[in-house]
Amino acid sequence: MQNAPKSDQNIALVDYPGAQAAALYGLSDLFKVANRYAEGQGRVVVTTVADPVAQPFDAFLFPPNLEGARGAPDHPLVRWAADQHRRGARACSVCAGAFWLGHAGLLDGRSATTHWALEDEFRDTFPTARLFPELILVDDHDIVTAGGLMAWLDLGLFLVGLWGGPHLVSQVSRHLLVDPSGREQRNYRSFRPRRQHGEAAILQVQTWLETRVGDAVTVDDMAAHAGLSARTFLRRFQAATGLSPSAYLQQLRVEKARGLLERSRLPVSQIAWDVGYADPSAFARVFKAVTGLSAGDYRRRFGLRGMAQRG
Numbered sequence: 001m002q003n004a005p006k007s008d009q010n011i012a013l014v015d016y017p018g019a020q021a022a023a024l025y026g027l028s029d030l031f032k033v034a035n036r037y038a039e040g041q042g043r044v045v046v047t048t049v050a051d052p053v054a055q056p057f058d059a060f061l062f063p064p065n066l067e068g069a070r071g072a073p074d075h076p077l078v079r080w081a082a083d084q085h086r087r088g089a090r091a092c093s094v095c096a097g098a099f100w101l102g103h104a105g106l107l108d109g110r111s112a113t114t115h116w117a118l119e120d121e122f123r124d125t126f127p128t129a130r131l132f133p134e135l136i137l138v139d140d141h142d143i144v145t146a147g148g149l150m151a152w153l154d155l156g157l158f159l160v161g162l163w164g165g166p167h168l169v170s171q172v173s174r175h176l177l178v179d180p181s182g183r184e185q186r187n188y189r190s191f192r193p194r195r196q197h198g199e200a201a202i203l204q205v206q207t208w209l210e211t212r213v214g215d216a217v218t219v220d221d222m223a224a225h226a227g228l229s230a231r232t233f234l235r236r237f238q239a240a241t242g243l244s245p246s247a248y249l250q251q252l253r254v255e256k257a258r259g260l261l262e263r264s265r266l267p268v269s270q271i272a273w274d275v276g277y278a279d280p281s282a283f284a285r286v287f288k289a290v291t292g293l294s295a296g297d298y299r300r301r302f303g304l305r306g307m308a309q310r311g
Contacts, residue, residue, distance in 0.1 A: 009163045011046055011092075012053075012060040012084075016077055016100070018067035023094060023152040027061070030156040030172065037171045038164050053080070058196065059090035059159070062097030064115075064149045070125075071100040078103045085142070088195035088203055092144045092159070094152045101143065102126040109211040111140040111259060113147040132263050134304070140259060141210065141252075142195060153178065162192070191251040191290075197240040201226040205237070206248075213253045213275050219245050253277070254290045261299045268295045 011031075013024055031046040060081060071078050082104040085091050093101050098114040099122070101107055107129040114122050119133045132138055137146045137154050146155040157178075161169040173179065195203060205226045209217065222245050223233035237245050253275040260271045272283035272295075287295050 009058045011159070012057045013046065014060060014062050014077065014081075014097075014100075016062065016065070016069060016071070018065040018069035019062075019097075020064040020066055020095075020149065020152075023063035023149075027063070027152055027156050030153070030160070030176065033175050034160045034164060034168060034172050037175070038168055056087050057084055057089045059092055060084050061092040061094070061155070062100040063093075063152055064095035064097055066149075068096075070096065071103045073103050075100075075103065082106065086203070086207075088197070090142050090144065090195075092146075092155060094146045094155055095149050098122065098145050099125065101145070102129060106143060110143055111138050111263070112143065112145040113138045114145065115147050115149070135263055138259075138263065141193070141255065142207075191255045193243075193248065193252070194241050199236060199240040201228060202237055202240040205233075206241070209249065209252060213249070213256045214273070215276065217249060217276075249276075250286060251290065254287055257283070257287060257295070258291065258298065258302075261295060262302050263304060265304070268299075271295070 013027055015024055028046055035046075062081075078100060081091065081100060085104070085106055091101050091104075091106050093112075093114075095115045096118060098107070098112055101112070102122070102125060107126055109128055109130070111130045111132060113132050113135045116133045119131065122129070122131055122133075133147060136148060136151050137158060138144070139158065144155065144158065146152065146158075157169055157173065160172055193206060195206060197203070205222050208225050209222070219234065220230055222237070223230045226233050226236075228236065234245065237243075237248070241248055243251065257271050257275045260266060260274065261268075264271075266274070268284075269280045272280045275283070277283035277286070284295060287293075287298075291298060293301070
């Protein structure tokens with residue numbers, strides 16, 4: 001199941017000290033072009049902030065920097081980012097902007113990318129993050145990171161596609177005279193769980209599940225993490241996400257598997273195990289039922305080797 005593109009998306013472009021002006025202005029212009037084409041069909045609303053604000057956003061984005069600004073755990077913007085993510089906002093970054101997400105504790109156990117030249121510093125600073133410096137964009141659901149000073153264009157087009165669909169990406173790309181080919185790292189019809197539902201206990205479980213897909217998680221485990229009875233949890237989870245907990249977990253596991261197929265050369269059987277399937281044949285059936293492709297076909301189309309051959 002996928003959610004239809006939502007209109008009136010609100011994204012904060014964070015103008016922190018040293019942030020790359022080209023990225024801030026370029027992203028703002030890119031979204032303005034998208035707004036123009038999407039008028040009457042759902043809009044992408046962009047709000048730029050320089051200081052911590054209480055307003056909730058659908059997403060926020062830390063752009064690259066040219067002056068070495070990395071943030072720190074006690075920086076007000078870092079605390080603001082952590083709070084926004086807890087409230088359901090999608091966290092995004094480009095290049096060194098990923099350090100701000102890391103200091104906010106958002107990349108622990110999560111997949112991410114940054115500029116290849118920052119690999120050693122990033123690994124030393126955030127040893128529990130799963131870094132893929134060879135990729136220009138890593139979409140890990142509620143966290144999307146891009147590498148390189150100019151990768152803001154890739155991220156901007158990705159968000160336009162996420163919120164407006166591939167046709168809008170095509171319109172914006174033609175207008176800006178850029179080629180979107182090879183920029184899309186994720187099929188637009190992938191699983192997009194609801195997070196802006198206002199249910200704090202359910203959102204807490206959703207975030208917890210992002211790093212528990214390989215575990216034998218039961219509905220009782222989820223209910224306990226939410227601090228609710230199993231019956232109450234089932235009812236509130238279904239109402240908030242539109243899915244039963246078991247269906248949600250299945251979709252999440254397949255989505256994580258897709259990411260591993262895209263950015264690693266792990267055997268399919270290992271990926272199946274890593275996302276919670278002890279029986280590879282069961283994983284194969286579920287994966288094809290959800291994506292329409294076998295795991296091998298998906299890797300050939302979207303994996304690292306396939307991308308290199310197409311390039």
